[in-house]
Amino acid sequence: MISREQILEVLEKYDKEKITIGVIGSHSALDITDGAKEEGFPTLVVAQRGRHKTYEKYFKLRKTRDGLVKGFIDEVIVLEKFSQIIDIQEELRKRNVIFIPNRSFVVYTGIDRVENEFLVPMFGTRSLLRxxxxSEEKSYYWLLEKAKLPYPEEVKPEEIDEVGLVIVKLPHAKKRLERGFFTAASYKEFKEKSEKLIRLGVITREDLEKARIERYIIGPVFNFDFFYSPIDEEIELLGIDWRFETSLDGHVRLPAAQQLTLPEWQFEPEYTVCGHASSTLRESLLEKVFDMAEKYVEATKKYYPPGIIGPFTLQTAVDKDLNFYIYDVAPRTGGGTNIHMAMGHPYGNSLWRKPMSTGRRIALEIKRAIELDELEKVVT
Ligand SMILES: Nc1ncnc2c1ncn2[C@@H]1O[C@H](COP(=O)(O)OP(=O)(O)O)[C@@H](O)[C@H]1O
Ligand SMILES: [Mg+2]
Structure with a gap:
C-alpha cells in the first residue's frame, strides 16, 4: 500500500494555487468535473479511446463565436486503455492533480495497482477501496458486521427453502464486468435455474461456486449518497438515488401473462445498470439512515484509519416492516451521483442553501482544505 509519507511527499511538491481535479472518463466523471468547475478548479479527464468524445467534445470547455462559455472540462488525456493511467502518473503530478477515484477507475486499473502503484494524491481512502x-475476506460485509449494521444474511443453497427468496451474486460469464445475478425461491429452483443459466452461457460453474447467495429483501431500493467531512467531522446526506437496470426494468413493465410466455432465453432478467433516478425518503425514516451512516463512519475510523474521507454510498433495500438492509457499500463517490449534476439534490441543497452535488461537495472540501492548509486530511 502506498504510504501516507509517500503521498505527503508528492503533495509537498504541489503548487496549492494550481490544484487540478482529475478523474477517469467514466462512471460519475461529469458530476465530478461539473462540481469542480463550479468551485473554480481546472478539470482533467483521463479517457479511453472509443468513449472519449463525451469529454473531449460534447462537455469540453469552449468559447462560442459570440463569446459564451460552453462545457466544463478543461483537458482530456485520451489513452488506448484506461489501465495505462499508471503510465501517465508523472503527467498527473505535473498538473498538481488531486484524483477522484470511482468504481471504473478501480475496476479498469486493478485494485493492486491502485493500492501500490498509483502515486497520485486521491481524495478518499485508498485502503477502503478493496x-x-x-470475494475478499475483508469485504464490506466484514466491515458491516464489525459496525453491527444490518445486511442481508448469507444463505447456503440447501437453506433456501427455509429462508425464502434469495439473490445469487456472481459475474456475467461473457460480460465480465457486468452481473450474472439471478433469484431463486427454493433449492429446486436454484438448481434448475443455475443449470439453465450455465447452459445459456450467462454464468459459469466456477463463478457459481464462489457466488454470494443472500436473502432477497423484497422492497424498494434506496442508495444514500453520503459525505463525511474530515474538516467538519460531520456526516452529510447529499442525495438519494436508485437505478435503472436492464433487462430487469423491462421485465417488470410487462403484464404478468406476457412474462410467463417469454421463451427460455429471455426468461431471466439481467441487472446491468444503465441509468439513475432521484428519490427522497419518508422523513421519519431519515434518522435510521443517519444512524447507519454514523456507525459505518465509526467502523472505518477504527479499522481503516484515518477512516472514510468524503463521499460514500450505502446501498439499501427496505422490507415491509421498514427495516433497512445494506446490500452494498461504495466507499467512494457512488455510481448514481450524476443525478446531482449541476442541480444538486434536495438534501444537499437544503443543507448548504445552494446547489450541492456530490462533485461540488468534493471540490468544496478540497478548496476548504487548501485554505485551511489541511490538504493532508483529505487525501491518501
Ligand atoms: N439482498 C438483496 N435484496 C434485494 N435486492 C438486491 C439485494 N442485493 C442486491 N440487490 C439488487 O441488485 C442490484 C445490484 O446489487 P449490488 O450488490 O449493488 O451489486 P454490484 O456490486 O454489482 O453493484 C441492486 O441495485 C439491487 O436492486
Ligand atoms: Mg452496487
Whole structure:
C-alpha cells in the first residue's frame, strides 16, 4: 500500500494555487468535473479511446463565436486503455492533480495497482477501496458486521427453502464486468435455474461456486449518497438515488401473462445498470439512515484509519416492516451521483442553501482544505 509519507511527499511538491481535479472518463466523471468547475478548479479527464468524445467534445470547455462559455472540462488525456493511467502518473503530478477515484477507475486499473502503484494524491481512502471486492475476506460485509449494521444474511443453497427468496451474486460469464445475478425461491429452483443459466452461457460453474447467495429483501431500493467531512467531522446526506437496470426494468413493465410466455432465453432478467433516478425518503425514516451512516463512519475510523474521507454510498433495500438492509457499500463517490449534476439534490441543497452535488461537495472540501492548509486530511 502506498504510504501516507509517500503521498505527503508528492503533495509537498504541489503548487496549492494550481490544484487540478482529475478523474477517469467514466462512471460519475461529469458530476465530478461539473462540481469542480463550479468551485473554480481546472478539470482533467483521463479517457479511453472509443468513449472519449463525451469529454473531449460534447462537455469540453469552449468559447462560442459570440463569446459564451460552453462545457466544463478543461483537458482530456485520451489513452488506448484506461489501465495505462499508471503510465501517465508523472503527467498527473505535473498538473498538481488531486484524483477522484470511482468504481471504473478501480475496476479498469486493478485494485493492486491502485493500492501500490498509483502515486497520485486521491481524495478518499485508498485502503477502503478493496472492501468493494466481494470475494475478499475483508469485504464490506466484514466491515458491516464489525459496525453491527444490518445486511442481508448469507444463505447456503440447501437453506433456501427455509429462508425464502434469495439473490445469487456472481459475474456475467461473457460480460465480465457486468452481473450474472439471478433469484431463486427454493433449492429446486436454484438448481434448475443455475443449470439453465450455465447452459445459456450467462454464468459459469466456477463463478457459481464462489457466488454470494443472500436473502432477497423484497422492497424498494434506496442508495444514500453520503459525505463525511474530515474538516467538519460531520456526516452529510447529499442525495438519494436508485437505478435503472436492464433487462430487469423491462421485465417488470410487462403484464404478468406476457412474462410467463417469454421463451427460455429471455426468461431471466439481467441487472446491468444503465441509468439513475432521484428519490427522497419518508422523513421519519431519515434518522435510521443517519444512524447507519454514523456507525459505518465509526467502523472505518477504527479499522481503516484515518477512516472514510468524503463521499460514500450505502446501498439499501427496505422490507415491509421498514427495516433497512445494506446490500452494498461504495466507499467512494457512488455510481448514481450524476443525478446531482449541476442541480444538486434536495438534501444537499437544503443543507448548504445552494446547489450541492456530490462533485461540488468534493471540490468544496478540497478548496476548504487548501485554505485551511489541511490538504493532508483529505487525501491518501
Ligand atoms: N439482498 C438483496 N435484496 C434485494 N435486492 C438486491 C439485494 N442485493 C442486491 N440487490 C439488487 O441488485 C442490484 C445490484 O446489487 P449490488 O450488490 O449493488 O451489486 P454490484 O456490486 O454489482 O453493484 C441492486 O441495485 C439491487 O436492486
Ligand atoms: Mg452496487
Amino acid at each position: 472492501t468493494e471486492e466481494r
